[in-house]
Amino acid sequence: MGRDGGEFFLESQIAESLRFEDNVLKGATYNQTQGFGLRLLSGSCSLYAHSPHLTHHALQEATSALRTLSPTAGSVIEIKHTHAPRPAHAPLPNVTFKDKVSQLERMNAFARALDSRVVQVSLSWGLRDQDILVQRPDHPDVGDKRIYATLTSMITVEDKGRREYGYVSLGRKKDTDFTDEAVWQRQIKEALRKALVSLESIPAPAGAMPVVLGNGITGILLHEAVGHGLEADFNRKGHSVFSQKMGQVAASPLVTIIDDGRPDIGMPHHHGSLTIDDEGTPTQKNTLIDQGVVSGYMSDVLNAHLMGQSSSGNGRRQSYAHMPMPRMTNTYMAPGTSAPEDMIASIDKGIYAVGFGGGQVDIVSGNFVFATNEAYLIEKGKKGPPIKNATLIGNGPDVMQKITMVGNDLTLDPGVGYCGKAGQSVLVGLGQPSCLVSEMTVGGAQT
Structure with missing residues (x-):
């Protein structure tokens, strides 16, 4: 060879x-x-x-x-x-x-x-x-x-x-x-x-306000705005907002982010679960951010070798016609201790985002824009009417720093998750518990 x-x-x-x-x-x-x-x-x-x-x-x-x-x-x-x-x-x-x-x-x-x-x-x-x-x-x-x-x-x-x-x-x-x-x-x-x-649904409000992210599918924001930035190739080349951040604080101490591809004792039946990755390395549980501190990157054989590490079992490819690269498997935020209803009760005016549609992320800066496809107004501590066309605008690491409550309701989305990178598409799993972000910019029709 x-x-x-x-x-x-x-x-x-x-x-x-x-x-x-x-x-x-x-x-x-x-x-x-x-x-x-x-x-x-x-x-x-x-x-x-x-x-x-x-x-x-x-x-x-x-x-x-x-x-x-x-x-x-x-x-x-x-x-x-x-x-x-x-x-x-x-x-x-x-x-x-x-x-x-x-x-x-x-x-x-x-x-x-x-x-x-x-x-x-x-x-x-x-x-x-x-x-x-x-x-x-x-x-x-x-x-x-x-x-x-x-x-x-x-x-x-x-x-x-x-x-x-x-x-x-x-x-x-x-x-x-x-x-x-x-x-x-x-x-x-x-x-x-x-x-x-x-x-x-009624028109969404606009402006800076607290946001409660529901559990499950909302993990797509975590996947896109944070997960890709923790892939080893982006970090080795200095293209990630998390480059040179190993061992440094990058999120609230309430935040622990994990990528786990194991199908037997980890994440059975989820689309990101694999016995081995596409380089033959057994998948494993990789803690990427541990209580707010960057603790690991997802790597393949090539990038792990160049960074003086062992592969984390994240070398994946779309098919035989594609070279492997670092990719996520099942990426999620670990559960906390807060009840989702307590998050809503703590907010005078904000939104409760339950589901997301499309979005865009800049891996280098961490900036993102995501459109919700199910969200609700929060008024005086109560869940209000559904809102339409709400977008969430922010920066991945900044949002992770502003998480003040993490729920006890971790769920991995049971749906079909396709992830694209460098022209390749692979199946992934994602999820998170509900969490409260103290402030995010919401794009909507009402100010």
């Missing part, structure tokens, strides 16, 4: 999805992919070749190409497998295509019968079965089977000419078909609830 190692990565994957809308099946896909990636590491340099063709000829071409780019590279690891580890069968072999369509039809009928204001129901169902094998010169050969299941529901309602929607997703890292009535009916009812709440 290269002077500092590398790896051979094999992948085989089967994926299928169905989309139901306008009372009919609008689309269905079924894909099989396979391929290999070969990487050489030398200093801070990574050389990578990949191919969808699992043949000795393709492997020889990849090896030759890497040797041409790096004449000083050592011999390539002996490849013991010429075929990718194929899934034994398609996901859910006992559930036919007709069964899946019938399931979506039942869900659609159930949603439309719940309320006369329902004008559109959009459903999607996805399954993915991925097998990988990783070979490294300094490491035993390791493999992993990853089965992912997703179900999403979006309900659109209309009343007096006003249209709003509610969206809920459910993701599991296991072989599940979501045919349990209690599961999918609960999801659809929640999507409808969100839509009906939006129908009653």
Whole structure:
């Protein structure tokens, strides 16, 4: 391999999805992919070749190409497998295509019968079965089977000419078909609830004010505004607001942030849970901020080596055609001792943000803008009416410093979390307990 190692990565994957809308099946896909990636590491340099063709000829071409780019590279690891580890069968072999369509039809009928204001129901169902094998010169050969299941529901309602929607997703890292009535009916009812709440929403206030962040999905703010900044590559290159901050205070002493990819004793069935990362390193529990102090970065093999550390098990890639890089797995804030209702009761005027839509973050500065998709006014210690189009504007480390209460209600979002970085998308988990931020800038229509 290269002077500092590398790896051979094999992948085989089967994926299928169905989309139901306008009372009919609008689309269905079924894909099989396979391929290999070969990487050489030398200093801070990574050389990578990949191919969808699992043949000795393709492997020889990849090896030759890497040797041409790096004449000083050592011999390539002996490849013991010429075929990718194929899934034994398609996901859910006992559930036919007709069964899946019938399931979506039942869900659609159930949603439309719940309320006369329902004008559109959009459903999607996805399954993915991925097998990988990783070979490294300094490491035993390791493999992993990853089965992912997703179900999403979006309900659109209309009343007096006003249209709003509610969206809920459910993701599991296991072989599940979501045919349990209690599961999918609960999801659809929640999507409808969100839509009906939006129908009653009033314009959001604007200005600096206290904000209570609800538990679960609000962890997306933590993920984007803080989590990415604690990835090792950004810190090694000095591109993060947390660069050179190891051992320094970066948050309130109430704040402990953890990334935990372990599927057995850590975070079972969440989309960010992995037995091993995509470099073959076992995942682990990594404390990133410990009681307000920066205590760790998420690293892959390359960045850990360059920083004089061991990989934290966060080397991840989208597919065999991509090089691994430091990525989050399941990132969350540890629970505190406060009750959420006490946070609300402590505020004279503020907002209670329960869910988020899109947002933007600058990793270097930590500045962010996030749009809420479910939020409420807080007036005189009471939860008030729902508000619409509220945006939260701030700086990640600054917000972490202003957390004055952390809830006892930690929840990881059960939905489908995709994280993008450098053109690659991977599945992640996120969450947090409720917490009170003493002041944030809220963008809205009323001042």
